[in-house]
Amino acid sequence: MLARLGPFGRAFSHHNYRVYFAGNALSLIGTWMQRIGIGWVAWELTGSSAWLGIVAFADLFPTVLVTIFAGVAVDRIGPMKVARVAQILQVVQALVLAGLVLFGWINIWLLIVLAAFQGTVTAFYQPARLSLIPLLVPREDLSAAIAINAINFNLARFIGPAIAGALIAAGGAQWTFAANALTYFAFFVSLLLLKIPDPAPRTTGKRSVLSEVGDGYRYAVRHPGIGPLLILVIITSTCLRAVFELMPAYADEMFHAGPEGLGMLTAATGAGAIVAGLWLGLRGSVQGLTRISLWGILGSCLSLTAFAATEILWVGMLSIGISGATLLMNGVGMQTLMQNAVTTEMRGRVMALYWMIFRGGPAFGALALGAASDLFGLHWPLIGACVLSLVAWAWCRKRLPHMAQALEAGPNT
Numbered sequence: 001m002l003a004r005l006g007p008f009g010r011a012f013s014h015h016n017y018r019v020y021f022a023g024n025a026l027s028l029i030g031t032w033m034q035r036i037g038i039g040w041v042a043w044e045l046t047g048s049s050a051w052l053g054i055v056a057f058a059d060l061f062p063t064v065l066v067t068i069f070a071g072v073a074v075d076r077i078g079p080m081k082v083a084r085v086a087q088i089l090q091v092v093q094a095l096v097l098a099g100l101v102l103f104g105w106i107n108i109w110l111l112i113v114l115a116a117f118q119g120t121v122t123a124f125y126q127p128a129r130l131s132l133i134p135l136l137v138p139r140e141d142l143s144a145a146i147a148i149n150a151i152n153f154n155l156a157r158f159i160g161p162a163i164a165g166a167l168i169a170a171g172g173a174q175w176t177f178a179a180n181a182l183t184y185f186a187f188f189v190s191l192l193l194l195k196i197p198d199p200a201p202r203t204t205g206k207r208s209v210l211s212e213v214g215d216g217y218r219y220a221v222r223h224p225g226i227g228p229l230l231i232l233v234i235i236t237s238t239c240l241r242a243v244f245e246l247m248p249a250y251a252d253e254m255f256h257a258g259p260e261g262l263g264m265l266t267a268a269t270g271a272g273a274i275v276a277g278l279w280l281g282l283r284g285s286v287q288g289l290t291r292i293s294l295w296g297i298l299g300s301c302l303s304l305t306a307f308a309a310t311e312i313l314w315v316g317m318l319s320i321g322i323s324g325a326t327l328l329m330n331g332v333g334m335q336t337l338m339q340n341a342v343t344t345e346m347r348g349r350v351m352a353l354y355w356m357i358f359r360g361g362p363a364f365g366a367l368a369l370g371a372a373s374d375l376f377g378l379h380w381p382l383i384g385a386c387v388l389s390l391v392a393w394a395w396c397r398k399r400l401p402h403m404a405q406a407l408e409a410g411p412n413t
Contacts, residue, residue, distance in 0.1 A: 007144035008281050016136040016194050017145060023190025025152050027087075030183030032160025033167070034094060037176030038115060040168055041101060045108045057363070058112045062119035063126075064360045070124040071352025072212045075345060079128040079135070080196060086125035087188035093118050094181035101174035126359070127352035134339055134347070135196050139410065143289065143336045147281030150332050154273045216349025225290075225341050225406030226350065228396050229334055232297065233354060235392040236330060237361025238368075239385035240300050243307075243323070244269065245366035246373070254378050255313045268317040272324030280332055286340050290404035293333030297393045299326035301386040308382040331358070337407040344411075 011017055042055045074082050097114050100106040137145045167175040221227045243250075251262035280292075300323050307319035335354070342350045365385075372381035396403065 006282050007141065007285075008148065011137055011141045011144040011148060011281075014137050014141070016196060019190050019193050020132070020136055021148065021152070023187035024149070025156070026183040027187035028153055028156035029160045029163065030094075030180035032156050033164040033176040033183075034097075034118075034180040036161050036164035037168065037173040037180075038097075038111065041106060041173045042108065042111055044173075045106070045111065051108060055108075055112055055115050058115040059119040059122075060360065060363050062116060062123045063356055065123075066120060067123045067127060067352045067356040067359075068213050068216065068349065069209060069352075071127045071216060071349035072209050073124065074127045074131050074348030074352070075212070079131040079348065080191065080194070082124055082128035083132060084188060084191050086121050086128065087184050087191060089121045090118070090125075090184045091181050091188065093121065094177045094184060098174045098177035098181065101172065101177065126355045127348050130335070130339070130351035130355060131347045136194070139340065140285075142339055143283070143286050143332075144281045146336045146339070147277045147332050150328055151274055151277040151281070154270045154277065154328075157270060158267075213349065216346060216353060219343075219346050220350050220353055223341065223406065225403045226338055228399055228403055229338060229407065230354065230357065232294075232330075232392060232396055233334060233357045234361060235389050236297060236300070236327070237358050238365035239389045240297075240304060240323075240327060241362040242365030242369045242385070243304060243382060245362050246370055246378075249370075249373065250307075250316075250378060254311055255316055256311075257313050261313055264313070264317055265320050268321035269324035272321035272326075273328040276325035276328040277332065280329060286336060286408050288404075288408075289333045289337055290400060290407050293330050293337065294393060294396060294400060296326045296328075296330030296333060297389060299323075300330065301390050301393065305383055305386045308379045308386070341407045341409075341411055 012021070038055060038059075039052060042052050045051075070082070093114060097106075097111075100110060100114075133145055133149070134142060163179070164176045167173075167179065219226075220230060247265055248262055251257050251265055255261050255265075257264070303319045303322040303326060307316055307323065310316055310319065338350060338354055339347075369381050369385060372384075
């Protein structure tokens with residue numbers, strides 16, 4: 001049965017990956033439920049969009065501060081231990097949040113503290129998650145496994161908010177947090193069931209955490225494939241992915257479509273991403289993935305330029321759907337290539353650096369794009385961001401053969 005699914009079937013044929021997938025699927029749905037719940041509580045408490053932004057920033061900022069140090073922890077003690085501790089802390093946070101809301105003890109400052117705590121735990125968990133995937137499947141199935149995770153994430157962004165909306169309407173936001181605690185506990189159980197040998201302790205001598213952080217930075221920057229790839233991650237995360245943070249403004253002011261239009265544009269983005277994820281997963285091979293990832297940037301630039309140049313909703317939906325597909329091709333491709341190229345002893349730090357840029361870039365890009373849009377309108381700043389990304393694409397396009405050789409051959413070649 002699984003053989004008929006090609007590379008997807010090969011990924012699911014591994015016991016560890018099946019167990020991980022089941023727990024992660026539930027956890028992602030719970031994460032999206034809690035995001036909706038936190039936003040709703042913040043709005044009920046303040047009625048202010050500014051406070052909504054502050055709560056979101058409290059969740060984001062720890063990523064920038066501590067993720068690279070989390071990478072050192074992952075490399076020192078192993079991704080499994082970090083991931084298990086993170087899940088338990090997430091369960092505790094969700095239960096505390098549910099209790100405070102249920103008994104009416106919540107206020108905006110407690111909400112900000114809990115959001116910052118969640119962001120800190122997530123900043124430690126994500127490098128562990130990224131480092132865990134290569135331990136679940138062999139190298140030849142890595143591309144399919146990462147593509148499945150991307151599909152899983154985009155499905156959860158549909159399912160989680162829908163369930164959260166129903167729970168909030170039926171009984172209040174506290175039930176989204178309680179449900180999220182259950183999903184995190186289920187994921188913790190799935191992590192306990194994984195059959196992965198504990199890594200051998202890594203000798204660090206008397207070297208400080210900062211020294212090991214520096215080692216990770218130097219390794220990434222000097223690598224002939226990973227270094228240029230990280231430059232692309234900086235550009236695409238800041239210039240291209242930031243558009244999704246401003247989607248309410250595009251839906252209302254550019255397309256004059258209100259919340260219904262926002263929902264349609266968001267759905268189009270998710271649909272494009274799912275289609276691209278299926279294609280990448282069925283493709284299955286890392287060979288040629290550098291070229292695909294670069295062409296994904298070009299496709300994103302062209303489709304987002306078309307998005308910025310129109311005020312017709314169906315054209316905008318088509319353009320943003322293509323952008324969702326091409327950006328996923330680029331994102332999954334770059335993550336797979338980095339996982340394929342990095343050495344085991346550096347994996348945690350390099351993937352932490354990747355995640356810090358990937359998660360922090362859109363937020364800071366949204367600040368710049370939003371400020372420029374207030375001055376020059378919504379159209380031209382986005383077109384300018386696409387032009388800047390095209391320059392980065394052209395720079396890497398000249399280096400494609402060397403990048404592909406370094407990224408696709410593996411760490412020991």
